[in-house]
Amino acid sequence: MTRSWHVAALSLALLLLAGAAATAAEIDAKRLMNADKEAGNWLTYHGSYKSWHYSALADINTKNVGSLREAWSHVASRSVRGLQSYPLAADGVLYYSGSYNQVWALDGATGEVLWQYKQKLNEDLVAKQTHSPYNRGIALGYGNVYMGTLDGKLAAIDMKTGKVKWETKLVNSEKLTVGFTGAPLLVKDKVIVGAQGGEWPDRGPIFGVDANTGKQLWRFYTAGGEENNGDARNTWLNDSWRTGGGGGWMAGGYDPETNTVWWGTANPAPLYDWSGPDWKTAGARPGDNLYTTSVILLDPDTGKLKGYHQEVPHDAWDFDSATGEFIMLERGGKKYVVHPSKSGFVWVYDRNAKVQNVWRLIKNINFVQDIKPNGELVGRRDMTAGKHENLCPFIAGGMSWNMGSYNPKTGLLYKVGNEWCMDLEIVKTTPILEPMAQLNIGANFNITNPKGDKAHGHVSGRDPITGKLTWEVKFPEPPLASLLSTGGDLLFVPDPRGWLRAYDARTGKELWKHNNGQGHNGGIISYRAKGKQYIAVATGWGGLAGDDYPSFFGGVFAQMPKDSGVLKVFALP
Amino acid sequence: MADKPGPMQSGRHTPGTNDNPSTAPASPSATGPASDFDVNQLFASTCGWCHLKGGREAGKGPKLADTQLADGEIIARIRNGKPGQMPAFGSAFNDEQLKAIVGYIRGLKP
Numbered sequence: 292m293t294r295s296w297h298v299a300a301l302s303l304a305l306l307l308l309a310g311a312a313a314t315a316a317e318i319d320a321k322r323l324m325n326a327d328k329e330a331g332n333w334l335t336y337h338g339s340y341k342s343w344h345y346s347a348l349a350d351i352n353t354k355n356v357g358s359l360r361e362a363w364s365h366v367a368s369r370s371v372r373g374l375q376s377y378p379l380a381a382d383g384v385l386y387y388s389g390s391y392n393q394v395w396a397l398d399g400a401t402g403e404v405l406w407q408y409k410q411k412l413n414e415d416l417v418a419k420q421t422h423s424p425y426n427r428g429i430a431l432g433y434g435n436v437y438m439g440t441l442d443g444k445l446a447a448i449d450m451k452t453g454k455v456k457w458e459t460k461l462v463n464s465e466k467l468t469v470g471f472t473g474a475p476l477l478v479k480d481k482v483i484v485g486a487q488g489g490e491w492p493d494r495g496p497i498f499g500v501d502a503n504t505g506k507q508l509w510r511f512y513t514a515g516g517e518e519n520n521g522d523a524r525n526t527w528l529n530d531s532w533r534t535g536g537g538g539g540w541m542a543g544g545y546d547p548e549t550n551t552v553w554w555g556t557a558n559p560a561p562l563y564d565w566s567g568p569d570w571k572t573a574g575a576r577p578g579d580n581l582y583t584t585s586v587i588l589l590d591p592d593t594g595k596l597k598g599y600h601q602e603v604p605h606d607a608w609d610f611d612s613a614t615g616e617f618i619m620l621e622r623g624g625k626k627y628v629v630h631p632s633k634s635g636f637v638w639v640y641d642r643n644a645k646v647q648n649v650w651r652l653i654k655n656i657n658f659v660q661d662i663k664p665n666g667e668l669v670g671r672r673d674m675t676a677g678k679h680e681n682l683c684p685f686i687a688g689g690m691s692w693n694m695g696s697y698n699p700k701t702g703l704l705y706k707v708g709n710e711w712c713m714d715l716e717i718v719k720t721t722p723i724l725e726p727m728a729q730l731n732i733g734a735n736f737n738i739t740n741p742k743g744d745k746a747h748g749h750v751s752g753r754d755p756i757t758g759k760l761t762w763e764v765k766f767p768e769p770p771l772a773s774l775l776s777t778g779g780d781l782l783f784v785p786d787p788r789g790w791l792r793a794y795d796a797r798t799g800k801e802l803w804k805h806n807n808g809q810g811h812n813g814g815i816i817s818y819r820a821k822g823k824q825y826i827a828v829a830t831g832w833g834g835l836a837g838d839d840y841p842s843f844f845g846g847v848f849a850q851m852p853k854d855s856g857v858l859k860v861f862a863l864p
Numbered sequence: 865m866a867d868k869p870g871p872m873q874s875g876r877h878t879p880g881t882n883d884n885p886s887t888a889p890a891s892p893s894a895t896g897p898a899s900d901f902d903v904n905q906l907f908a909s910t911c912g913w914c915h916l917k918g919g920r921e922a923g924k925g926p927k928l929a930d931t932q933l934a935d936g937e938i939i940a941r942i943r944n945g946k947p948g949q950m951p952a953f954g955s956a957f958n959d960e961q962l963k964a965i966v967g968y969i970r971g972l973k974p
Contacts, residue, residue, distance in 0.1 A: 371948035390948075418945055418952040421913065490913070561909065716918075718908030727956050735912040737921050833948060838914070838924035852946060 318381060318432045320479045324547050330778070331819030333380045336428045336474040336542045337694070344696040345776050346817035350824040351863055355527040356715040356793045356803045362825060362862040363402035365395065370856025373831030377428040377474065377694075377773070377814030385818065385827060386450070388426045389856055391417070392440045399820030402860065406453030413442045416465055419727055422487055422835060427692075428474025428814065430482060430543060433502050439471025439484045445500050457505035462486050467493045468728040472544040477502060478552060478591040488513065488538015489557035489611055490730045491788030492722035495537030495583075497554055499594050509594025513537035513582050514733060521564045521596035523581035531576035534722040535561030535730065537583045541692050546628070549642055551597055552589045555741055558611035559583040561733030562686075563717045567675035570605045575719075575733065579604040584611045586630055588644055597833070600666065601642045602632055607684030608658045608682065610634035615694045618704065622756055629697075631706055635689020636662050639663035639756055650758030652690060652751070653708040655683040655741040676717050683712040685738050685746075687836040691771055694814070697755060698776035701796050704755035705782050709769035711746040712739045738843050746843070750774070750784050752799065754837065762799030768844050771836050772811035775826070785811030785828050787837065788847050791859075807859050810851055812837055813855060823862055903968035914950070919972050925950060929972035933963045938966050 316322055326332070327339035330347040337466045338344050348617045350361060367389035369375050378387040392410030397403065408860040417424050423441050430437040435447040435456060443462030448455055461484070464470040469487035476483045481488045488495025494514040500507050511517060514535030515524040524532045535557045543554030559580040561739055566574020581599070584606035588598040602612045615631035627647060628640040635656045639648040646666035660670025672682070688709060695706035715736035723729040740746045748769025752761045764784075772785035793803040813829025833853030842847035907918045915921075919928030931938065939962045945952030957965065 415952075415954075418947065419954060421951045627917065716908075718905060719910040720905050723906075723909065727954070729956070730910040730913055732909055732913055735908050735916070735918040737923065835924065842916075842922040842924075846944040 294680060315435060316762070323432065332382065333378070333816040334431055335379070335477065335819050336377050336430065337544060337616055340545045340547060340617045342508040342544045343699070344616070344694050344773065345698055347778040348817050348819060348824045349778035351777065351817075351826065353779065353795050353802060355780060355863060356779070356781055357861055359793070359803055359805070359826070359861050360864055361805070362832055362860050364860065365397055365402050365404070365858045367395070367831070367856035367858060368393065370831050371854050372425045372833040373810070373812050373853065374829040374856030375425040375427050375813045375831075375834055375857065376829055378816050378827045378829065379429060379431055379818075380816060380818030380827070381474040386429060386431065386436055387829070387858060388429045390424045392425065392426055392438060392446075394429060394438060394453070396450070396453060398531060399818060399825065400823065401716075407723060408448050408453045410438070410440050410446060412440065413465065416468075417441050419468055420470070421730060422469070422472065422490070423470060425568070425834065426630040427453075427472050430475040430477045432477040433480075437475045437477065437482050437502070438575060439473065439475055441470045441472070443470040443486075445471070445475065445484055445498070445505065459500060459505040459507060461498050461500070461507060462496070466728070467491060470495065473540045476542045476545060476552070476678055477544045481508065481591050483543065483552055483591060485541070485543070485554060485613075487540045487845060489536045489540070489609070490560060490562065490732060491536065491728050492534030492560055492724055492731050493728065494532065494535055495539060495557055497539045497589070497708060499552055499591060504781065511587070511589060511594050511596065513539055513587070514559065514580070515531070516582060516596065520594065521582070521599075522797055524607075526578040526581040528572070528577035534560060534724070535576060535580060535583065536731070539613055541613050544619070544628075545591070546642055547687055550591065552591045554587050554589065555612040555615055555630065555632075556585045556587060557580055557613040558606045558609045560722070560731040561720055562731070563674065563715065563733040564607045565717050565719050565733070566607070566673065568673050570607065570673055579664040581608070581856070585614055586638070586644060588781040598644045600640065600646060602638055602666070603634060603668065608657060609686050610658065610688065614688065614690060616694050618697050618755060620697070620755060621766065627756060629838070630634065631690050631695060633690055634658070634687030635684050635708070637758060638666065645662070648756060648836025652706055652753070653710055655710045655712055655744070656689065657681070657683045674717055676719055678714070678716045680714045681712050681739065681742060682715060683741060684709060685711040685713045687711070687839070691769070691836050693771055694773035696774040696776040698782070698796050700778065700780065701752065701776075702754070703752035703761055703796070705750060705752050705774050705796070707774065708749050708751065708771045710741055710748065711769070712738055712741050713737060738839055752782070752796065764794065764799050768840060770811070770821070771834060772829070772864060773814045775817060777817055782826070783815055785815055787811065787832070787840065789830070791828055805861070807857070809855055809857070810837060810848075826861040828859050829856070892933075899925045901964050903964055906965070919969060920974060929974065931969060935966050938969065
C-alpha cells in the first residue's frame with residue numbers, strides 16, 4: 292500500500308465516521324431509554340434496559356438463513372484467554388473490546404478499522420491476576436466509549452477518535468490484585484461499574500461515576516454495605532466483612548420506571564465455608580453475609596440502597612448472583628424482573644424485588660433440596676471441613692456468565708444450562724492480604740459427571756415466568772457463549788467447539804451452522820450497516836470455565852488455542 | 865424487598881472502625897518462616913483453583929504430582945507465572961516458603 296493511498300483511505304474513513312456522527316443523534320439518556328426501538332443498533336451490553344439480548348431485525352430469517360455467509364472478520368491482537376467481550380453497534384460503526392483493555396471501532400459494513408485503542412496498563416499487576424486479562428464489554432454514551440480496566444480504572448475514550456478523554460482510579464488494584472472486567476452500564480448521566488470480587492479478600496464495591504467528568508459520585512460495598520447506607524456488617528460475625536468477597540463483576544440492569552439499578556452480587560469469601568449447619572454462629576464468616584449472592588436495588592443518582600433480595604443467604608457453594616441478566620417483562624398486566632443465577636435456579640421478581648417464582652433450569656442440583664416459589668431455601672447442604680462427594684452443580688455453575696435471550700415474538704427465554712458436579716475437600720484457610728491479595732477459595736476440588744449421567748450442556752426455550760419447557764437441544768459440553776434471538780424467528784448459539792448454529796426459535800430445529808475454527812466464549816449481536824443486517828460474534832477460547840475442558844472433556848479442547856480472538860461477522864449474500 | 869435496611873444498622877460494627885480491608889491483619893503465612901507456612905492451606909485457598917485435588921489432577925492448570933520440572937523451574941514458574949494461565953506470585957513467597965511449596969509438590973501421592 293502506498294503512503295498516499297493509505298492517507299486517502301484514512302481520510303475517507305474519518306470522513307465517513309464524521310458523516311455518520313453528524314447524522315446520528317448522540318447516545319444520551321433518552322436514546323438509551325429507547326434502545327429497544329432501534330433495531331439496527333445494539334447500544335448497550337444487554338441490548339437495551341429490557342436486557343432481552345434480542346434483535347428485531349428480520350432480514351435474516353428462518354427461510355433464508357441457510358444462505359448466511361461470513362462477510363468480514365477482524366483479528367483482535369493479544370487475545371490472551373480468547374475474546375470474551377460483547378460488541379456494540381451504533382449508527383453503522385461497531386465497537387468492541389478485547390484482552391488487555393484494547394478497544395476497536397470498525398466500519399460495520401466492511402470491517403475497516405476506524406481506530407484502535409490500547410490502555411496503558413500496569414503489566415506487572417496484570418501478570419499477578421488470575422481472572423485476567425480479558426474484558427467482557429464496554430458502554431457507549433455522550434460521545435464516549437466507557438471501559439473498566441484491569442488495574443482498577445474507569446476510562447472514557449472518544450468515540451470518534453479513539454483518544455482517551457479521562458481516567459478515574461476507583462480500585463486500589465495494586466493492593467487488592469483485582470480490577471474491572473465487566474461492562475459498565477450507562478444510566479442517565481452516570482456510569483455504573485462493578486469490581487471483581489468473590490474469590491478475593493476485599494469487599495466488592497460498585498461505583499457511580501459522572502459520565503461527563505469522570506468524577507466518582509458514590510460507592511457501595513457489596514460485602515457489608517456502607518455506613519448510613521444499608522450497613523449490614525452485623526451479618527458478618529467476627530468482622531469477617533473486612534475480607535468478605537462480594538463484588539459485581541457483570542453489568543447489571545436498569546428499570547427506568549422506578550429509576551432503579553438492579554445489580555447481581557458475587558459470592559462471599561472464602562467460597563467454601565467449614566461451618567456446616569452452624570453457619571449463623573460458626574465458621575469463616577458467620578451470618579447471612581449481606582449483600583453477597585444477592586440482587587441489590589440502587590438509586591443510580593446517589594448509590595442509596597433501595598432494596599435487595601439475597602438469593603442464597605450465607606452462600607457456601609460459590610453460586611453467586613452476579614452472573615444473570617435482569618430481564619424486564621410484562622405479562623398479564625404484571626411487571627416482572629427475571630434473573631437467572633449460577634445456582635441453576637431462575638428467580639422471578641416483581642419490580643420491587645419481591646420473589647414471585649423460582650424455577651430450575653438444570654436437573655443436577657443438590658446444594659439445596661429445593662428452593663420454594665417464594666424464594667425459601669429448603670434442605671441446605673452445608674458442609675464441614677473434610678471430603679465431600681457429588682456436589683451439584685460444579686463450581687462453574689448451572690449457568691455461567693454468558694447471557695441468554697428473550698424473544699418477545701415467541702415469548703420464550705433461551706438459556707444455556709450446565710449439567711456437571713464436583714468432589715471437594717474443604718480446608719480451613721486464612722485470607723492472605725500481603726504482599727498481594729490472593730484467592731480465598733477454601734477447598735480443593737475436581738469436576739465430576741453427575742451420578743448416572745455424563746456431564747453435558749443444553750440450550751432450551753422456556754416460559755420465563757414458569758420455566759415451562761418448549762424445546763431443548765443437548766450439547767456434549769456446556770456452551771459458554773451468549774445467545775441471540777431475532778425478529779427473523781432465529782436463535783443463534785455459538786458453541787464451545789467452534790460451531791455457530793442457527794435454530795428455529797419456535798421449534799429448536801437446526802437450520803444453519805458454520806465452523807468458526809475456535810470455541811466461542813463471548814457475545815453475539817445483530818445490527819444494520821448501510822441498509823444490511825449483520826450478525827457479529829466473538830470467537831476465541833480460554834476463559835476460566837473453559838479452562839477445565841481440555842482435562843475433563845479432552846477432544847478438540849486439548850489443542851484449542853487460548854490466545855486467539857477473532858470477531859466474525861455474517862450476512863446474506 | 866427490604867425498603868429500609870434499618871435493623872442492620874444496629875450491628876456489631878464499632879463506629880470509627882477502619883473499614884479499609886487493606887488494614888485487616890494479614891495472614892502470617894504470607895510473610896512468615898516456612899515452619900509456619902501451611903502449603904495444604906495455600907492450595908485450598910489459592911493454587912487449588914487450577915491445580916485440582918491439591919495438585920494431584922490436571923484442571924485449569926497442569927497436574928503437579930510427578931511433574932518433570934526441576935525445582936528451579938517450579939520456583940521460576942511460581943514467581944513469573946505464565947500469561948493467561950498462571951499468575952505471577954513475584955515476591956509473595958520467600959525462599960523458604962518456595963522450598964516448602966516444592967517439597968509439597970514432590971510429596972504429592974495420587
